[in-house]
Amino acid sequence: MTLRANWSYPTAIKFGAGRIAELAEQCKAVDIQRPLLVTDKALASLPITAAALDILEAAGLGRAVFSDVDPNPNEHNMQAGIAVYKAGGHDGVICFGGGSALDLGKMIALMAGQTVSVWDLEDIGDWWTRADASVIAPIIAVPTTAGTGSEVGRAGVLTNSETHKKKIIFHPKLMPAVTICDPELTVGMPKFITAGTGMDAFAHCLEAYCSPFFHPMSQGIALEGLRLVNEYLPRAYATPDDLEARPQMMAAAAMGAVAFQKGLGAIHSLSHPIGAVYGTHHGTTNAVVMPMVLDFNRPAVEDRLVRAADYLGIKGGFDGFRARVMELRSTLGIPANLTAMGVEPSRLDELTEMALEDPSCGGNPIEMTRENTRALFDACM
Numbered sequence: 121m122t123l124r125a126n127w128s129y130p131t132a133i134k135f136g137a138g139r140i141a142e143l144a145e146q147c148k149a150v151d152i153q154r155p156l157l158v159t160d161k162a163l164a165s166l167p168i169t170a171a172a173l174d175i176l177e178a179a180g181l182g183r184a185v186f187s188d189v190d191p192n193p194n195e196h197n198m199q200a201g202i203a204v205y206k207a208g209g210h211d212g213v214i215c216f217g218g219g220s221a222l223d224l225g226k227m228i229a230l231m232a233g234q235t236v237s238v239w240d241l242e243d244i245g246d247w248w249t250r251a252d253a254s255v256i257a258p259i260i261a262v263p264t265t266a267g268t269g270s271e272v273g274r275a276g277v278l279t280n281s282e283t284h285k286k287k288i289i290f291h292p293k294l295m296p297a298v299t300i301c302d303p304e305l306t307v308g309m310p311k312f313i314t315a316g317t318g319m320d321a322f323a324h325c326l327e328a329y330c331s332p333f334f335h336p337m338s339q340g341i342a343l344e345g346l347r348l349v350n351e352y353l354p355r356a357y358a359t360p361d362d363l364e365a366r367p368q369m370m371a372a373a374a375m376g377a378v379a380f381q382k383g384l385g386a387i388h389s390l391s392h393p394i395g396a397v398y399g400t401h402h403g404t405t406n407a408v409v410m411p412m413v414l415d416f417n418r419p420a421v422e423d424r425l426v427r428a429a430d431y432l433g434i435k436g437g438f439d440g441f442r443a444r445v446m447e448l449r450s451t452l453g454i455p456a457n458l459t460a461m462g463v464e465p466s467r468l469d470e471l472t473e474m475a476l477e478d479p480s481c482g483g484n485p486i487e488m489t490r491e492n493t494r495a496l497f498d499a500c501m
Contacts (some may be wrong), residue, residue, distance in 0.1 A: 123303070123367040130272055130378055135301040137363060142215070142302060143172055144179030150297040152212030155181055156205050159216040160189040162175070163264060168305050172216060172262070177327070184208050186228075189217075192395050193224040194281040194404075195238060201228040206256075206278030213260040215296070218317065218481065219268030219402065222261055223276035226294045229257040230276075231492055243275055243290035251291050263295035264305040266356070266369035267317025268402050269324060270297045279396050284485035286392045289477060300375065303366035311357060312404070315452035318353040318369055320403025322346065322448075323387050324376030325412060329428060331419045332484050338382035343431055345375035350432050350444065356416065356453020371417045383483030386413045386475075386496065393474035400461050407454040408461060414442050414497045420485035458500045468497045 124136030134142055148153050155176060174184040186204045189197055205213070205228055214226030221235045223420050231238050233255025240250050261271035270276065272320035275290040309317075325345035328338055355365035390413070391405040414421075418438065424438040434440045448454075455461050463471075472494045475481060481488045486497075 123364070130296050131208070131299055132297065133272070133299045133301055133374070135367070135412060137304045137367070139300050140172060140302045140305060141175065143175045143260070143262070144181055145179055146298045146300065147176070147212065147214070147261055147477035148179075150260065152258055152260070153181065154208065154210045155184070155212045155260070155457065156208060156210040156228070157185045157214040157216050158189065158201060158221055158228060159187050160218065160221045161187050163217050163221070166308065168264065168308065169216065184210065189221050189224045191220055192279045192286070192399055193220050193227070194279045194405070196281055197224055198227045198231060198238065198278065200238045201230045204230050206228070210257070212260070212359065213353055214260045214262060215271070216262045216264065218263070218265035218313070219270050222263065222268065222270035222465070223278065226259060226270070226276040227289060229259045230291055230294060232291070236252060237276060238289055239280070239287065241289050241291060244287040248291045250441045251295055251299070253291070256291065256293040259296040260296065261299045262305070263299070263301060263370065264372070265309060265313060265317040266306055266366070266373040267320035269373045271296060271301070272374045273377045277383055285474060285477070286396045293435035301370045303363060303370050306366050306370065307361050307482065309360070311360070312453065314357050314360065315454065316401045316403035317373070318349060319355065319407035319410070319448070319452065319454065321369070321373040321376040322353070323348040323406035324380045324384070325349065325372070326410070327385045327387055327483070328376070328379035330417065330424060330485055331385060332420070332485050333383045333483065338379040341375050342382070343428060345372045345379060346428060347432050348372035348375070350448075353448070357452055358458065384480040385484035386416060386481070386488060388480035389475045389478040389484065389488065390497065392478050392480065393471045394458065394463060397467065397471065398462060404454060405447055406460065407452070408458060409500045411442055411445050412447075412496060414445065414493045415499070416443070416496050417485050456498075463501065465501060468494065
């Protein structure tokens with residue numbers, strides 16, 4: 121089977137090995153003449169980034185790059201990127217990397233021409249209408265990991281450096297005009313990044329599937345995404361150059377992000393404040409709290425996960441599904457609990473308050489109260 125295709129759901133996606141070669145062509149297709157490539161510090165010096173810049177330069181599009189991107193990017197990273205964008209006279213952004221680079225690249229494209237604060241565009245009600253849509257720069261997304269799915273999303277996550285709270289910033293024009301999904305770019309990922317990003321995709325699909333909201337299309341996408349991660353993540357982790365497993369994981373990551381418009385839940389509402397306070401890897405944190413959240417939500421999701429287990433070929437219903445999550449965590453070297461990640465018991469009350477303020481909290485199948493959320497944090501320790 122040839123794992124190469126052109127998709128237009130939910131945006132134009134050029135999917136397949138070697139398709140980074142089309143980067144300059146796609147810039148010109150969306151009228152980007154002076155792109156700024158936004159990536160993270162680790163990727164900036166790697167051959168895959170140099171190769172992408174070579175493609176742009178050979179086409180007369182320059183080789184401008186901004187890489188001052190923290191693992192949990194904040195408004196200071198954004199302002200530094202905007203300064204580079206304006207100084208270079210750029211007219212579009214190439215978001216190149218994992219979730220941090222994709223999210224920050226989107227924020228630069230969104231905010232470079234705005235007069236309102238980025239915090240005024242949080243994903244609340246119709247706040248997005250406060251932005252001047254006419255000055256939002258076109259975006260091309262090139263993921264180099266398979267997890268966040270930000271390459272097919274209309275939002276970005278930005279950490280407020282003063283409050284240490286992650287905020288979801290939304291605008292419909294944050295959807296990339298074109299996404300290039302080239303699985304060859306993911307081959308060089310460190311194993312712990314393959315593990316963490318893969319479990320992030322699994323968490324997106326799991327929480328979307330279990331969300332109580334009505335969205336049958338997302339429900340189906342989430343279920344198939346779970347199957348792909350369950351089958352192909354261990355292979356991608358064990359054999360990094362497996363060019364059947366890598367494309368399937370890239371597809372699963374995009375599917376998770378499409379699916380979670382149905383809703384997320386306690387996995388993310390716990391993970392977001394931990395990442396904001398401790399700087400932990402988001403997907404890895406999701407994987408750490410996942411089995412405890414499954415236990416918490418069991419009364420509301422057991423029947424649904426029995427059906428999911430059947431579809432995934434897992435025996436034992438809910439218990440079998442949970443056991444498979446534990447098996448994946450062991451195989452992928454995921455820490456056993458939050459204590460192992462450095463989370464301090466003295467900060468659990470603070471983290472509880474932050475979790476209850478996180479938008480994901482509202483999509484959990486069981487209502488999250490101050491009491492049961494604090495108990496859930498205790499269980500994760």
